[in-house]
Amino acid sequence: MKKNFARFAIVVALALTALAPPAMARSVTATAKPVVHALANGQTKAKLAQRHRANSPRFSRLTALRSSAILILDPTTRKVLYQKNASVVMPIASVTKLMTALVVIGAGQDMGEMLVISDADVDRLKYSSSRLRIGTRLTRAAMLHIALMSSENRAASALGRHYPGGTARFVAAMNAKAGVLGMRNTRFVEPTGLASANVSTPEDLARLVVAAQQQPLIRKYSTDRDHTIEQGRHRTVYRNSNRLIASSGWKIGMQKTGYISEAGRCMVLHAMVKGRAVVMVFLDAHGKFARARDANQVRSWLVSNRKPGRYDGGRAR
Secondary structure, three states: OHHHHHHHHHHHHHHHHHHOOHHHHHHHHHHHHHHHHHHHOOOOHHHHHHHHHHOOHHHHHHHHOOEEEEEEEEOOOOEEEEEEOOOOOEEOHHHHHHHHHHHHHHHOOOOOOEEEOOHHHOOOOOOOOOOOOOOOEEEHHHHHHHHHHOOOHHHHHHHHHOOOOHHHHHHHHHHHHHHHOOOOOOEOOOOOOOOOOOEEOHHHHHHHHHHHHOOHHHHHHHHOOEEEEEEOOEEEEEEOOOHHHHOOOOOEEEEEEEEEOOOEEEEEEEEEEOOEEEEEEEEEEOOOOHHHHHHHHHHHHHHHOOOOOOEOOOOEO
């Protein structure tokens, strides 16, 4: 019956083409082909309407996002505004350091205690560089500051080493905290994010962002533009790894970036857009500036849509 209906639709289209002026005929034929194809394949009116909404200007700018996995959430109502591969487990790179910070703060250790960078903090997994010299002494607060703001890996490692019971106990505490937050698809193996075995999902990371946003130290340290430390007779200036912090168009309350080759460019943030709190999670963005561009596109979409609907990576609601 579907084949007969398809043949009938084609006949109607051809008849209209014969009767219409040339310009209109081309339009009718071009329109008829996809419609006939859709009906011949049993697509319902609802599916056609759904496709139309997904391709409408309201959501068109979201289809250009270059991150492999995304979640945009209203943390007040818990309403998902946009998602793409939000439940897919993947490496999260230095976004890990938000959990590192939560565990450090939750342990109630003295933030003024001096910690020492040792050979144990040198990255022998990725052989990444660091501006922290072996033997450098900084307070726990300063270590946390540059770990969050500039993603300093040796600082994050030192924070884990100086936890009661050492790094192994610290990692166990990270995973325990993930369980408390309901991050069921998250696993940590070390505190820096250098290991690709540190994995999570956008859905889980949104929970982490909401929890981290509640900590004043994390809000302050992650959004400071720069911070200077003393290393012997030398002063070292660290700057924020997130270029959006310097943008006057953004009101970011908390953020964290990350990158390793397995994870791509990652970024999470808690921001205010038109007076509305929004959590954004971007994982595996392709290109050096892709995560920032994705965030700017989402922000523009939120600004231009008074009441944005939900768009599920190809499905509009």
